[in-house]
Amino acid sequence: MALSTTDxxxxxxENVRRMDLVLLSTVPVLxxxxxxxxxxxxxxxxxRFRAPTLVTAYTxxxxxxxxxxxxxNLVGYILLAGVCYVLAVLADRRQLFxxxxxxxLLAFPLVLSALNLAIPRxxxxxxxxxxxxxxxxxxxxxxxxxTEQNLNPAVGVRHAPxxxxxxxxxxxxxxxxxxxxxxxxxxxAGFVVLLYASSLRTSHRESPTAAxxxxxxGSSSGWADQFFIGLIVFLGYLFIGFPLSxxxxxxxxxxxxxxxxxxxxxxxHYLVLELGLLDATETADVQR
Numbered sequence: 001m002a003l004s005t006t007d008x009x010x011x012x013x014e015n016v017r018r019m020d021l022v023l024l025s026t027v028p029v030l031x032x033x034x035x036x037x038x039x040x041x042x043x044x045x046x047x048r049f050r051a052p053t054l055v056t057a058y059t060x061x062x063x064x065x066x067x068x069x070x071x072x073n074l075v076g077y078i079l080l081a082g083v084c085y086v087l088a089v090l091a092d093r094r095q096l097f098x099x100x101x102x103x104x105l106l107a108f109p110l111v112l113s114a115l116n117l118a119i120p121r122x123x124x125x126x127x128x129x130x131x132x133x134x135x136x137x138x139x140x141x142x143x144x145x146x147t148e149q150n151l152n153p154a155v156g157v158r159h160a161p162x163x164x165x166x167x168x169x170x171x172x173x174x175x176x177x178x179x180x181x182x183x184x185x186x187x188x189a190g191f192v193v194l195l196y197a198s199s200l201r202t203s204h205r206e207s208p209t210a211a212x213x214x215x216x217x218g219s220s221s222g223w224a225d226q227f228f229i230g231l232i233v234f235l236g237y238l239f240i241g242f243p244l245s246x247x248x249x250x251x252x253x254x255x256x257x258x259x260x261x262x263x264x265x266x267x268x269h270y271l272v273l274e275l276g277l278l279d280a281t282e283t284a285d286v287q288r
Contacts, residue, residue, distance in 0.1 A: 027077060046125065095278060125257070137263065137265030144163070
């Protein structure tokens with residue numbers, strides 16, 4: 001099977017829907033409109049951990065108190081949502097992406113705010129980064145699905161945890177204080193990665209037909225490039241969501257909420273795929 005860059009561009013152009021792009025663009029518009037509100041109003045929409053309300057539990061995730069914070073999350077959303085959308089469309093997983101991003105926008109703000117109350121503190125929480133981290137958690141699943149559909153049939157969603165746990169290794173070593181717990185978490189996650197890597201090698205050996213159908217070669221330029229773009233975005237954004245310093249411009253990054261968004265998004269939709277909850281309704285609509 002040989003695919004060219006022209007094939008990739010043509011297929012992408014044929015399957016990207018304008019309405020999808022319009023719907024995705026409503027999020028940046030909403031964030032900009034909220035930021036246009038007077039600062040006292042925005043502070044009133046932030047989540048106060050000592051005086052939480054159901055309204056602010058939701059609205060706080062769309063509030064930013066500085067332009068820099070807003071721009072970082074806007075760029076993050078455009079990058080993550082864009083890459084996830086392209087991978088989903090080309091992997092016949094448009095419905096999964098639609099369900100996921102709807103869940104992240106409607107349900108995750110309330111869930112993340114509620115779970116944040118597990119750590120008592122006298123502070124306010126705000127910002128879209130928890131939702132962005134949820135999109136990051138979806139990325140390993142879409143990379144696995146994209147690879148199976150377009151690059152190598154021997155790879156499937158069952159291998160997605162290898163990338164997810166690789167991310168946890170980086171988070172444990174970069175974002176968490178160097179303690180016995182963080183080192184233990186990194187070792188445990190690394191062990192899981194090795195198990196999945198071994199499983200992938202076994203799949204290749206036991207399925208020579210699938211291995212021979214792999215198009216991860218120079219002739220698949222464009223298709224392979226999209227995979228590597230997704231992989232680079234995944235690994236690179238981990239350092240943005242979990243930086244070496246948790247303090248930026250006097251504010252403390254809520255890495256706990258970042259980790260919750262990242263892990264919950266992956267776990268929820270990994271179970272959706274593994275249990276086949278979308279298989280009965282999702283159809284392959286990619287025009288090739």
